Structure formats: C-alpha cells, structure tokens
Amino acid sequence: DASRLLHLRLVSFGDQQSLLLAHDVTELKRVEAVRKDFIADVSHELRTPLTVVVGYLEMLSEEKLPEDIHQALISSRRQAERMQSIVADLLMLSRLEMEEDQAGEIEIVPVPDLLANLVEDARQLSGAAGHSLTLHVDESLGIRGNERQLSSAFGNLIFNAVRHTPAGTPIDIFWGREGEGARLVVADRGPGIAPEHLQRLTERFYRVDKSRSRERGGTGLGLSIVRHVLRRHDARIEITSVAGEGSRFNCLFPGQRLVKLSS
Numbered sequence: 236d237a238s239r240l241l242h243l244r245l246v247s248f249g250d251q252q253s254l255l256l257a258h259d260v261t262e263l264k265r266v267e268a269v270r271k272d273f274i275a276d277v278s279h280e281l282r283t284p285l286t287v288v289v290g291y292l293e294m295l296s297e298e299k300l301p302e303d304i305h306q307a308l309i310s311s312r313r314q315a316e317r318m319q320s321i322v323a324d325l326l327m328l329s330r331l332e333m334e335e336d337q338a339g340e341i342e343i344v345p346v347p348d349l350l351a352n353l354v355e356d357a358r359q360l361s362g363a364a365g366h367s368l369t370l371h372v373d374e375s376l377g378i379r380g381n382e383r384q385l386s387s388a389f390g391n392l393i394f395n396a397v398r399h400t401p402a403g404t405p406i407d408i409f410w411g412r413e414g415e416g417a418r419l420v421v422a423d424r425g426p427g428i429a430p431e432h433l434q435r436l437t438e439r440f441y442r443v444d445k446s447r448s449r450e451r452g453g454t455g456l457g458l459s460i461v462r463h464v465l466r467r468h469d470a471r472i473e474i475t476s477v478a479g480e481g482s483r484f485n486c487l488f489p490g491q492r493l494v495k496l497s498s
C-alpha cells in the first residue's frame with residue numbers, strides 16, 4: 236500500500252545476521268498533522284478577540300476611575316498582553332513546524348543590520364537596568380534565509396540574555412566566520428543554567444524556574460522557536476553554561492548559507 240508511511244530500521248547482530256524492523260507511522264503522522272493544524276487554527280482564531288480585549292482595557296485604563304478599579308484594569312491588560320505574546324509565539328511555532336518540509340527562502344538577510352536593530356531594542360527593554368550590550372560583527376557577512384524568522388530567533392536569544400540576568404550584566408554578541416561556516420554567539424555573564432536543564436531548554440514551555448520566568452514576561456516558547464528557525468536554515472544551536480558564570484548560546488550556520496554583503 237503506497238499510502239502507508241514506514242520507518243525502517245536495520246539492526247545487525249555480529250557479521251552474518253540482520254533484522255529489518257518496519258514501523259508503520261502513518262497514523263502517528265496523521266495525528267501529528269491534525270495537532271499542528273489545530274494549534275495553528277486556535278492561535279489564529281484567538282488573535283482577533285484578544286486584540287479587542289486589549290484595546291478596550293487600554294482605553295478603560297486611561298479613564299479616571301477609583302484606584303482599585305484602575306489597578307485591576309492595569310493588571311488585566313498586562314495579562315491579556317501576555318496572552319497575546321503566547322498566541323503570537325504559538326502561531327509562529329506551528330507555522331514553522333508545518334513548513335518544515337518546504338524549501339527554504341532565498342532572501343539575502345543582512346545579519347549585521349538585523350543585529351544592530353535587535354541590540355537597540357534590547358537596550359530599550361533593559362531600560363534602567365542598564366545591561367551593557369556589545370556587538371562584535373563581521374559587516375560583510377549575510378545569510379540566505381528568511382529575515383522575519385531569523386530576526387525572531389536572534390531576538391529571542393538577545394532578549395533572553397537581558398531578561399534572565401541581573402541589572403548591569405555584560406552581554407556580548409559575536410557574528411563572524413568560523414571554518415567554512417559562521418557562528419552567532421550571545422554570551423552573558425548572568426547566573427547561568429544548571430547542566431541538568433541544558434538538554435531540555437529548547438522544548439516547548441520548558442523553563443528552569445516557571446514562576447520566575449513568567450514574571451520576567453517570557454512565554455517559554457522562545458528557545459523552541461530558535462531551534463526550529465535554525466533547523467530551517469540548516470543551522471543548529473549549542474548551549475553552554477556554567478552556573479554562576481554565565482551562558483553562551485551558539486548558532487552554527489553552514490558555508491552554503493553564507494553570502495558576502497556589499498557595503
């Protein structure tokens with residue numbers, strides 16, 4: 236039956252004997268596709284009502300009202316905005332998952348400009364906390380890929396470095412050639428991440444400290460988005476961290492994705 240999808244595995248015992256295992260994954264794939272469609276549809280449908288709710292809460296929180304009501308409105312608005320970020324991240328993630336098998340885009344992404352803009356946004360986000368962000372980039376190096384996706388991935392790494400480290404922490408961002416390929420590094424000297432968490436960090440909704448991370452305004456989907464975006468660009472993520480010393484998020488791009496930018 237040509238419509239069935241099989242996963243084949245060849246297991247060898249010694250020199251002479253092998254066993255061919257066939258696992259029918261047709262139903263599994265179908266259920267997975269339904270799940271992805273469902274998440275994409277739900278997040279898409281939630282966007283409009285949320286925009287309306289946030290809009291009204293915004294309007295009402297500007298009215299002159301008794302203080303306790305005013306505070307309740309402010310808090311409701313903050314939560315509704317949080318929900319908006321989660322819905323936007325879920326939608327992005329499910330689109331990335333659904334488009335996984337399609338060919339990559341062929342835009343030329345000017346990584347140095349993109350990083351400069353993101354660092355500017357990160358400085359705004361840091362505000363009075365005053366993280367010191369330093370950018371070290373090879374100005375001639377770009378990537379063939381999707382600008383919106385790469386901006387979201389790199390942005391997540393840079394904003395994480397700001398959100399998950401104390402005020403004033405130095406954050407260094409490098410972008411340059413490495414061997415045949417290129418490497419983007421976001422390195423902070425914050426609290427670091429204990430080794431037992433590193434493996435699972437890019438899973439959906441995985442956080443080292445759920446309530447703390449929530450307080451800092453994250454959705455728990457950031458690193459999962461990073462992993463998917465990188466995979467679509469034939470790249471991968473490596474995370475190294477020493478508790479008490481800081482974390483390094485490395486994105487490794489292969490040579491065939493690189494382009495020389497004219498200045």
Ligand code: ADP
Nearest residue numbers: 395396399442443444448453454455456457458
């Ligand atoms: P979140 O929205 O919570 O930031 P992410 O998927 O982006 O979700 O990150 C997952 C978790 O990884 C975070 O909740 C945090 O515990 C940890 N983390 C990410 N970046 C850093 C960092 N630079 N320093 C310390 N912990 C980090």
